[in-house]
Amino acid sequence: MGKTKNSAGLIRTLMPFAGFIFIVGLFAFLTKGRLYTVGNLKLLLSQTYVLLIACVGVFMIMTMGGLDFSQGSMLGLCSVVVCYLSNINIALAVVCGMITGGLIGLINGFFNVKRKITSFIVTICNMYLFRGIVAYATTKTPVYGASNITTYNTLPFALTFTLVILVVAFVIFQYTGLGNRLKAIGAGETAARFAGIRVERTKILVYAAAGMITGLAAFINSIKVGSVTATAGNQLETQIMIALVLGGMPVNGGAKVKFYNIILGALTYKILTAGLVMLGIEPKTQQLIMGIVFLVMVAIFADRETGMIVK
Amino acid sequence: MSEILLHAEKIDKNFGVTHAIDHVTLDFYKGEIHALIGENGSGKSTFTSCLTGIYHKDSGEFTLNGTEVNARNQVDGNYQGVAIIVQEIGTLSGLSVAENIFLGKEDEFTKCGVKNTNAMNKKAQELLDSYGFNYIKATDLIDNYNFEDRKLIEIVKATHFKPQILVVDETTTALGEKGRIELFKVMKQTRDDGRCVIFISHDLEEVIEQSDTISVLRDGVYIDTVKSADVTPDDLKKLMVGREMSNDYYRTDYGERVSDEVVLRGEHLTVPGEIDDFSIELHKGEIIGIGGLSECGMHEVGKALFGASYDRKGTVTLADGTQINDIKTAIDHSIAYASKDRDNESLVINDTIQDNICLPSLEELKKNHILHAKDQKVFAEKYAKQMSTKMEGVHQFMSALSGGNKQKVVLARWIGKDSDIVILDSPTRGIDVKVKADIYQLMDTMRKNGKSIIMISEEIAELLGMADRIIIMKDGRQSGEFKRAEDLKDTDLIAEMV
Numbered sequence: 018m019g020k021t022k023n024s025a026g027l028i029r030t031l032m033p034f035a036g037f038i039f040i041v042g043l044f045a046f047l048t049k050g051r052l053y054t055v056g057n058l059k060l061l062l063s064q065t066y067v068l069l070i071a072c073v074g075v076f077m078i079m080t081m082g083g084l085d086f087s088q089g090s091m092l093g094l095c096s097v098v099v100c101y102l103s104n105i106n107i108a109l110a111v112v113c114g115m116i117t118g119g120l121i122g123l124i125n126g127f128f129n130v131k132r133k134i135t136s137f138i139v140t141i142c143n144m145y146l147f148r149g150i151v152a153y154a155t156t157k158t159p160v161y162g163a164s165n166i167t168t169y170n171t172l173p174f175a176l177t178f179t180l181v182i183l184v185v186a187f188v189i190f191q192y193t194g195l196g197n198r199l200k201a202i203g204a205g206e207t208a209a210r211f212a213g214i215r216v217e218r219t220k221i222l223v224y225a226a227a228g229m230i231t232g233l234a235a236f237i238n239s240i241k242v243g244s245v246t247a248t249a250g251n252q253l254e255t256q257i258m259i260a261l262v263l264g265g266m267p268v269n270g271g272a273k274v275k276f277y278n279i280i281l282g283a284l285t286y287k288i289l290t291a292g293l294v295m296l297g298i299e300p301k302t303q304q305l306i307m308g309i310v311f312l313v314m315v316a317i318f319a320d321r322e323t324g325m326i327v328k
Numbered sequence: 329m330s331e332i333l334l335h336a337e338k339i340d341k342n343f344g345v346t347h348a349i350d351h352v353t354l355d356f357y358k359g360e361i362h363a364l365i366g367e368n369g370s371g372k373s374t375f376t377s378c379l380t381g382i383y384h385k386d387s388g389e390f391t392l393n394g395t396e397v398n399a400r401n402q403v404d405g406n407y408q409g410v411a412i413i414v415q416e417i418g419t420l421s422g423l424s425v426a427e428n429i430f431l432g433k434e435d436e437f438t439k440c441g442v443k444n445t446n447a448m449n450k451k452a453q454e455l456l457d458s459y460g461f462n463y464i465k466a467t468d469l470i471d472n473y474n475f476e477d478r479k480l481i482e483i484v485k486a487t488h489f490k491p492q493i494l495v496v497d498e499t500t501t502a503l504g505e506k507g508r509i510e511l512f513k514v515m516k517q518t519r520d521d522g523r524c525v526i527f528i529s530h531d532l533e534e535v536i537e538q539s540d541t542i543s544v545l546r547d548g549v550y551i552d553t554v555k556s557a558d559v560t561p562d563d564l565k566k567l568m569v570g571r572e573m574s575n576d577y578y579r580t581d582y583g584e585r586v587s588d589e590v591v592l593r594g595e596h597l598t599v600p601g602e603i604d605d606f607s608i609e610l611h612k613g614e615i616i617g618i619g620g621l622s623e624c625g626m627h628e629v630g631k632a633l634f635g636a637s638y639d640r641k642g643t644v645t646l647a648d649g650t651q652i653n654d655i656k657t658a659i660d661h662s663i664a665y666a667s668k669d670r671d672n673e674s675l676v677i678n679d680t681i682q683d684n685i686c687l688p689s690l691e692e693l694k695k696n697h698i699l700h701a702k703d704q705k706v707f708a709e710k711y712a713k714q715m716s717t718k719m720e721g722v723h724q725f726m727s728a729l730s731g732g733n734k735q736k737v738v739l740a741r742w743i744g745k746d747s748d749i750v751i752l753d754s755p756t757r758g759i760d761v762k763v764k765a766d767i768y769q770l771m772d773t774m775r776k777n778g779k780s781i782i783m784i785s786e787e788i789a790e791l792l793g794m795a796d797r798i799i800i801m802k803d804g805r806q807s808g809e810f811k812r813a814e815d816l817k818d819t820d821l822i823a824e825m826v
Contacts, residue, residue: 191701193699194693197683197690197704198690201683201687204676204677205677205679207672208673209676211634211673211674212659213658213660213688215654271678272679
C-alpha cells in the first residue's frame with residue numbers, strides 16, 4: 018500500500034507538469050502552431066498578469082485552508098479607485114488601490130476569524146456586496162483612468178511588475194517561515210496554535226495582504242483597459258481557483274502546497290482559455306469545458322486521505 | 329482447554345516499507361480474556377484493526393466459529409461478530425447518544441424508509457440502563473458528555489449486540505477509575521458468556537490482573553503465548569523487548585535538595601468549570617507531579633500555565649517578571665507544553681516530522697534573517713534521531729507514526745527548542761515500556777541540567793517515581809501536597825484524590 022501511495026504521490030506531483038505540457042502540445046496541434054506566434058504569445062502574456070498576481074494572495078489564503086470568492090469584485094472596486102485617482106497622481110492611485118484591497122481583505126478576515134464564519138460564506142457575501150458597489154460607481158458611465166494611463170501598458174513594464182511581485186512573494190513565503198506557518202494552520206489549526214503561531218492574527222493579515230496584492234493586480238488591469246465597467250474582474254475568483262488547482266494545489270491547502278502551483282496553474286489556465294478562443298469555440302461551450310476540467314482536477318488533488326475540509 | 333473461537337492464519341499487512349504484521353498465526357479460545365502486548369509499532373493494533381475492518385489485511389484468514397471473517401468496515405465487522413473499542417475517541421460529535429450507539433445500524437429501526445427515532449432512543453436508553461449508566465440520556469447530544477462518559481457510551485456501542493470477539497484497544501489509558509471498573513465488568517461478562525475479549529494495554533500489571541492468556545508481538549512477529557497466572561511484569565518485558573530490562577526505570581535518588589530559585593509562579597489560577605483558585609511555584613531543576621482523577625482539572629493547569637486556556641483568571645509569572653498570557657509569549661520565554669491530546673494539540677498530524685519539529689524554532693533556524701530548507705532538515709534529523717524516532721525519514725507524515733513515535737517527535741520539538749520549563753501532560757499515555765523508560769531517563773537528565781518540569785499524570789506510579797513534589801487535585805483545587813520520599817505510598821495519594 019505504501020509503495021502505491023508513494024507512486025500515487027509522485028503522479029500527483031508530476032500531474033500538473035504533464036497537464037501543462039499536454040495542453041501546450043494539444044493546442045500547438047489543434048491551432049497548427051498559430052497560438053504560439055510571437056504576437057499571440059505577447060497577447061497571451063498580457064492577459065496573464067492580472068490572474069498571476071491575484072493568484073499569489075489567494076494561494077496564501079488557500080494554504081491556510083481558506084477560500085476567497087470576493088477576488089473578482091475586489092479587483093473591480095480596486096480598479097475603480099485606481100482609475101479614478103490616476104487622474105490625480107498615478108502613484109497615489111496604486112497606493113490607494115492597494116489600501117482598498119487591503120480593507121476588503123480585512124473585512125473578510127475579520128468576519129472569518131472574529132465572527133467565526135467560514136471563509137467560503139464570508140467571501141461570497143462580500144463578492145455580492147462589492148460587486149454592487151462597483152455597479153453603483155459605474156452606473157452612468159465607466160470610470161475612466163487618466164488619458165496617459167495606458168502608456169504604462171508595455172511588455173517590459175508589466176512583465177517586470179509581475180515578476181517582482183512573484184519573486185518578493187516567493188522569498189517571503191519560502192525563506193521567512195511564513196510558508197511553514199501557513200501550511201501548519203492549513204494542516205491543523207489547533208496544533209499550530211499550540212506551537213506558538215498567532216493563528217487569528219496571521220489569518221487576518223493574510224486576508225488583508227491578499228487584498229493588497231489584488232490592488233496591484235487592479236493597477237495592471239487598469240493600465241491595460243484604461244477604464245472600469247460594472248463587470249470588471251467578473252469571475253476572476255473562479256479563474257484563480259481553477260488556475261491554482263490546475264497548478265496542482267490541494268483545494269484544502271495544508272502541507273502539500275508548493276509555490277510553483279501559482280505559475281504553472283496560471284499559465285496552464287490561460288493557454289487553455291486562449292486556445293479555446295482561438296479554435297472559435299463558443300463562450301458557453303468554453304465554460305462547459307472549464308467546468309469539467311476543474312471538477313476532474315479537484316477530484317485528483319483533493320487531499321482525501323487526511324480528511325481535511327475547507328474552512 | 330476449551331474450544332477455539334477465532335483462528336488467525338498467517339495474517340500479513342504492510343504499510344509501505346514497514347512490515348506491520350508478518351504472517352501472524354494465533355488462536356483465541358471461548359471464554360477467555362486474551363491480552364495482546366508488545367512495544368509501540370509491534371503490530372497489536374494493526375492486527376486487531378485488520379480483524380475488525382478498520383484496515384484491510386494483505387493476506388491471511390480469520391476464521392470465527394468455522395466461518396471466515398472478512399470485515400469491509402467496522403459496522404460490517406459488527407454484523408460478522410467482531411467489535412472494537414478504540415484508543416482515541418470513537419464517537420461522533422453533533423449526534424445524539426442513541427444515534428452514536430446505533431451508528432450504521434439505523435436500518436434496524438427503519439420501516440418503509442422511515443426511521444423510528446423513538447424506538448431507537450428507547451432501545452438505547454434500555455441498553456444504557458442495563459449497563460448501569462442510567463445517568464446518561466439517550467436523547468442527549470453526545471457533546472454534553474465528557475471524554476470518560478463518551479468512552480462508556482462507546483462500550484455500550486461496541487458490546488450491546490454481544491459480539492463473539494470484543495477488542496479493547498488501549499482504552500484504559502483514557503479512562504479514570506470508574507470507567508475502568510465498568511470496562512472490566514463488561515470484559516468479564518463477555519468472557520463468562522463463553523465469548524472472547526482481545527485486550528490491548530501497555531500497563532503490564534493491569535494485563536496480568538485482567539487477562540487469562542497473554543500473547544506477545546515484537547516488530548510484527550508473533551513471539552509467544554503465556555498464561556497470565558504464570559508470569560510477572562518483568563517476564564513480559566523481557567518477551568516484548570527481547571532483552572533484559574532493568575527494573576528501575578524511575579529515578580532512584582531521594583532526599584536531594586531542590587533549588588530555592590523559583591522559575592515559574594502561577595497565582596490564583598481560575599478557569600471556569602475547570603480549575604478554581606489554584607496556585608503553584610516551580611523551582612529550578614524541580615519535577616513537580618500533578619495528579620488526581622481525570623476530571624479534577626489538572627489537565628487544564630498545564631494549559632493555563634502555557635497561556636492556552638480560554639478565559640483564564642489569575643497570573644502566571646516568570647522569574648524575570650514576564651507575564652504569560654498567550655502561547656506565543658510562553659514559547660518565546662522558554663516554556664514547552666506537550667498536551668494529553670497529542671493528535672490535535674501537540675502535533676500537526678497532517679504534516680511532516682520535519683515541519684512539526686521545526687515549527688516553534690523557525691526564528692532560531694534563520695541565518696541572516698533567511699530560513700533555509702536544508703537547515704530545517706538537518707535540525708529535524710538531529711533531534712528526531714536523538715530521540716531515536718522510528719521513521720523512514722523526516723519527510724514522513726506524522727499520521728503514519730505509532731503513538732510512541734509521535735510522542736518522541738513532540739519531545740524532539742521541545743528539546744530542539746531547548747526550553748527551560750517543560751509542561752508534560754500524560755507524557756507516557758499509551759506508550760510502551762521501552763519508550764517510557766527513555767522518557768523518564770530524559771526527564772531525569774533535563775532535571776539535572778537545571779530544567780524544570782511539571783508532569784501531569786494519571787499514573788500514580790509515575791508520580792511517585794519521578795516527582796520531587798506531588799500536588800494532588802480534586803474538583804479544580806489543590807487537595808494535597810507530598811514531598812518526594814521513599815516511604816510514600818500510592819494509597820496516600822489516592823486518599824487525597826477521592
